Amino acid sequence: MNRPTITDIARLLQLNPSTVSRALNNHPDVSPETRTRVQELAQELGYAPNQLAVNLRKRHSGLIALLVSEMNMFFNPSVFRAIEQEVYANGYHLIILQSNNTLIREKQNVQICRQLAVEGVLVSLASEAQDLSHFAPLLDQKVPVVFFDRILPQNHSCSVTIDDVEITRLAVQHLADKGHLRIGGLFGDPNLTITRERFRGFKQVLQELDIPFEEKHIAFAQDSEQGSQQALKIMEQQPAITAFFTMSDELMVGAVQAIEQKRMRIPEEIAIIGISDGFAPEFYNPKITHIRHSGYEVGAEAARLLLGVIREEIKDPLHVQLACRLVELGSV
């Protein structure tokens, strides 16, 4: 037999499919005796419900979609791991859609979510996304959406981020505490809210600490390679910086590369502090002091919020900002 159905079991047991269905779902309306008869036969035949039929009938898919700019090395893997685990533990399944940072793909992915009748969507925005209008098809259908990490300001859906201003405050404060007054800053894609916020925080904290902000000591870069080049340029400026602040792992890697290329010693000749989930700082010796944000926690929290909204335990949009902490490892 090709794949036993509920109807097959019903026929074999001289029962009605509905009774079999109830028996398998432990519905109280069915006698213990028939229940066991049904379940035993189901077991024996290796029966597994046809989820496609269940989905149609119940009008849901058991799917949660993760819309993400692209798989990259640093922030994502731990976020994914957390999300998958949380989703799995609650009986849903995770489907992943990449936007490759393009708006057009993100729009398509929204449509796919709608077609597949996903029950919730987790979103880390493409850098091309300037607003959230393309999520209307989902929001109109009351599909729960939670934005995380790469978000835009809005108030209609839950979001999970880290406190970007606070994170830079911790970093710059730590550098200042150690006596660093000329600080080089490496920042990412200036289109992203996350970059703008961290940059804003950086300047703000410098001002609070009465450290002059020097245009020539900061730069924006898209990846490690660019970051490395920009870091070299910054290090050539006079008066020379004594420390680097990098807003992401990619840029930290770039900065360290540049420092090593100049054969300068960390932290004796130049200090460095980054923002990281703690993985990449381990690559080096000394390990890199950083402000730690947990990608795992971001993912887990985003998934928990989404599940809360799906279960209607959460009614109003919640905006969670996760705490971070300084991890001193000797590079400052």
Place this chain on the structure above:
Amino acid sequence: MNRPTITDIARLLQLNPSTVSRALNNHPDVSPETRTRVQELAQELGYAPNQLAVNLRKRHSGLIALLVSEMNMFFNPSVFRAIEQEVYANGYHLIILQSNNTLIREKQNVQICRQLAVEGVLVSLASEAQDLSHFAPLLDQKVPVVFFDRILPQNHSCSVTIDDVEITRLAVQHLADKGHLRIGGLFGDPNLTITRERFRGFKQVLQELDIPFEEKHIAFAQDSEQGSQQALKIMEQQPAITAFFTMSDELMVGAVQAIEQKRMRIPEEIAIIGISDGFAPEFYNPKITHIRHSGYEVGAEAARLLLGVIREEIKDPLHVQLACRLVELGSV
């Protein structure tokens, strides 16, 4: 209206649902006139087919599952990126299931694949998996399966790997060419076929080159931290090694950490060569010479094979071994 169905359109246009269906699918049996009438109204109403119903009717899900041990930093992201793109480009969607390296989860995941009626499965095995018997439920149903990266020897399904013996040959040969005769080796989880093969290759190549194999110069480690400790131990052995071979990025990171901790200079005092997809070697200065295997290519090839099997273009199990090449970057 809540979400227009084909029946809604039929009613509004005084047509039969079947005609509407055919019109939307550009079936030739429908007149150009009604076809446009239908398509225009569909457009106007924002009609999107209910994929759940389509799936049930067509008895497929449009889903491809990716069974993976866990999301980790190094090998996986590029593999995922490739797989997602290939799958997406062919109109399927990707669902991801982690096993956390446990057999029990892998078994559950197989069941989930069956229930969701996925049309193909890509597998990188959990380290607990000692055989493939738990994939029987899928193979019995003729669900195409392709194994990649972490595989076990078998002949019933396609597989994609890299040539582990050849890869170590390239590495060790390169070290020997540069005059290194005392080579430290760092290897991963000895349960994995991949580890055993690379270790076998390592010994074999040493023998071919008439370099004595020293037990005290090799070690096994599960992660960077352990790798670093093992590397330190190896470096303390006399006569001292002059070069490291590391079989994975994690271990490369560990070895470099140990070398830096000893304040030894690469490559003047000690050389290092690794196996990598080329990302992590960029972290350092000098960049690390490595044998490059493309995670992206592995993923893309695995996905292509799977799609080939699904489309029945590939009938017999194909075992693809991808080529690798030496990338010289100055650490040897």
Place this chain on the structure above:
DNA sequence: TTTTCCACAGCAAACGTTTGCACAAACCTT
């Protein structure tokens, strides 16, 4: 004019479940 054929549209069944309702038998009530 009659026959043949084709283009188009409708009918109805099917995919495998779930679930509201009906109904029979058995069990309590007074």
Place this chain on the structure above:
DNA sequence: AAGGTTTGTGCAAACGTTTGCTGTGGAAAA
């Protein structure tokens, strides 16, 4: 012993599509 309630089962519709078959009107062929 008549009525009411519980317990277990069956019937049939529904979820939204797709598709084989049937049927009609009209054009082309004979």
